[in-house]
Amino acid sequence: MKEFFRAFLGSCLGVLISLGLLILIGLGIIGAIVSSAEEEVKISPKTILKIELDQPIVERTSKNPLDNFNFNKFKSSKPIGLNTIIASLKKAKTDENIAGVYMDLTTVNAGGFATVQEIRNAIIDFKKSGKFVVAYSETYTQTAYYLASAADKIYLNPEGNLEMLGLKAQVMFYKGALEKLGINAQIIRHGKFKSAVEPFMLDKMSPANREQFDALLGSIWGIISSEISKSRNISAEEINSMANNMTITDGKSALKARLVDDLLYKDELIKKLSTFAKLGKDEEPEAISITKYDQVAAKDEKLAHEKIAVIYANGEVVMGSDSQNLSEKEISTALREARKDKRTKAIVLRVNSPGGSALASDIIWREMDLARKSKPVVVSMGDYAASGGYYITAPANVIYAQPTTLTGSIGVFGVLFDVQKGLKDKLGISVDVAKTHEHADLGTPFRPLTSSENQVIQMEIERIYATFTGHVAKGRRLPLSYVDSVGQGRVWSGTMAQKLKLIDKIGGLSDAISEAARLAKVKEYRIAELPEQKDAFSQILADFTGESLSTYFAKGQLGEAFVSYNEIRNFVKNQGVQARMPFWIQMK
Incomplete structure (x- = not known):
């Protein structure tokens, strides 16, 4: 009998090992297919560059073919990088084979207005070439229309609408829900505006x-309405009147208000595009997507000896390795490598983060x-460079932000959840502990903090806040008292932050790179993007052996609700002292 079980368990183990190897081989095949597909693409004259933003826009395009893979539908919807969009528009500007740009904006899956603003500025720069830009949508959200307003012509489906x-x-x-569950959120914070904890206490x-x-919404709306006003030659007063009185209800009202140039079905749009591209009467335009165009070799591309390192710091600031967030380990390593590399003449830190761990930020x-x-x-x-995301920017020579960037949030908080009452009242569970010293179980979720423990943590919060404001005062060359006055956890738009001297200039990543080159006094340079991305197969292995696998499935199941789920998950996971923005804003 013993031999039978030994043989049986051995067979089971063999099957599991074989299954694991088959999965790895399968993933390797997927990676090889994706890698082989990334070959140089050639295009014909009078080709139109088609921009669709229906997939999430991330800071840079990932090499991982399973990024945002939907396991329920077994279909890939790989996010497109902002770096790819900007680089493609810059390349298309001087590409004699590109006749113009067509933006299909029925769905715009951007994280925030600053991302859209950066793309919009790149569209405006592209128009300097004299080539056409056309925008079309079945229905325009405010985000989509803001981007569309940079186009020469804006078209809308006759039965569509414009928001x-x-x-x-x-x-x-969540206060009411926590009370029903018998959970007490113990909050310690500095800054009256540090409201990340408010959902748990109010x-x-x-x-x-x-x-x-x-103040934030007013500032951002003022920027958006002003730029739409300028592009469409419609006064800001008219735009505000449309919003207040809900006068834009369908395509006809949008056309009458001069928000769009015509109402067209897709087949009519195609004829318009043929005319713009100067094609023959019966010729249909040839279009190429951003992802395909990215594989078109740039004309006379030279590999310069000197480099400017662009380091991408995206997501919540966390300790250790984490490919889904702003990893202290990866970013500090990238900064160190760039600093020690003699060929790297300047560093640009691209920050898109609401903050997170105070220690990791430091x-x-x-x-x-x-x-x-x-x-x-x-x-x-x-879109964001707030709290811990602002903390890490303080030493920079120059800080750039978009007018709609959310930044500042100079403040610190701590949160510890006490579930003792909920466990006892709801489930009949109690927890007892043996300890050598009175505070050995400090931070446990199974009892509330004592007054002395609360006082100690508050002192720690104050110490970290003093360090935070001290770093900002030193880096920005501002009085400490002034930093405290504009701190207190308050979030500012980029426009407001510039007036407060928290940032230096308004602009995007391209502006920051040009500034870095000017400061380093280099004219010929190439961009080195850091942290270095793993090849497709290595990235798949890393993701499938870490937390990312559950993230893939959660994204597929939750869809748009994943953002809220992930926010709460990170909040609970990162209990303790945090320098984090008080909220996420999704504005459409």
Whole structure:
């Protein structure tokens, strides 16, 4: 009998090992197919560059073919990198085979207005070539229309509509749910605007939080409406009237208000594109997607000896290795490598982060401070560079942000959940502990903090806040008292932050790179993107042996709700002292 079980278990183990090997071989085949597909593409004259933004826009295109893979539908919907979009438009500007740009904006899956603003600015720059830009949509969201407003011509489906209602920001509060579950969120914070913890302690916005929301939304809407006004030659007063009175209800009202140039079905649009591309009467235009065009070799591309390192710092600031977030380990290593590399003449840190771990932020700050002493360091802010995301930018020589970037949030908080009452009342579970010292179980979720423990943690929060503001004061060359006055956890738009001297200039990543080259006094250079991405197969292995596998499945199941799920998951996972923005804003 013993031999039977030994043989049986051995067979089971063999099957599992074989299955694992088959999975690895399968993934290797997928990686090989994807890699072989990435070969140089050639295009014909009068080709139209087609821009579709229906997939998530990330900071840079991933080499991982399973990024955003939908395992339920077994279909890939790989995110497109902002770097690829900008580079493709820059290349198309001088490409004699590209006749113009066609933006299909029925779905725009952008994280925030700053990302869209960067693409919009690249479209405006492309138009300097004299080539046409056409925008079309079955229905325009405000984000999509803001991007479309940069086009020469804007078309809408005759039965479609255009949203022009103004901006909103919604916050979900969990206090009532926690009370029903018997969970107590123990909050320690510095900064009256540091409202990341408010959903766990209130059932509506505090007056301070509402104040900053009103100021933020007003600032961002003012920028958007002003730029639409300029592009479409419609006064800002008219645009605000449309939003207040809901006068844009369908395509006809959008056409009458001069928001669009014509109402067309797709077949009529194709004829228009043929005319713009100067094709023959019966010729249909040939279009190429951004992802395909990325594989077209740039004309007379030279490999310069000197480099400017562009380091991408995206996601929540976390300790250790984490490909899904802003890893302290990866970013500090990249900064160190760039600092020590003699061929790297300047560093650009591209930040798109709401913050996170205070300790991880400080570790990255230290590498930034060392880098600045060695060579020029410039920061480019994306949609967010707040709290810990702002902390790491403080030592830079120059900081760039888009007008709609959310930044600042100079503040610190801590949160510890006490589930003792909920476990006992709801499930009849109690926890006892043996310990050598009174505070050995500090931080356990199975009892509340004592007053002395609360006081110690508050002192730690104050110490970290003093360090944070001290770093900002030193890096920005501002009085400490002034930094505290614009701190307190308050979030600012890029436009507001420039007036407050928290950033230096308005602009995107391209502007930051040009500034870095100017400071380093280099004319011929190439871009080195860091951290270095793994090849497709290595990245798949890394993801499938880590937390990313569950993330893939969660994204497929939850869809758009994944953002909220991930926010709560990270909040609970990162209990302790955090330098994090008080909210996520999704504005469409």
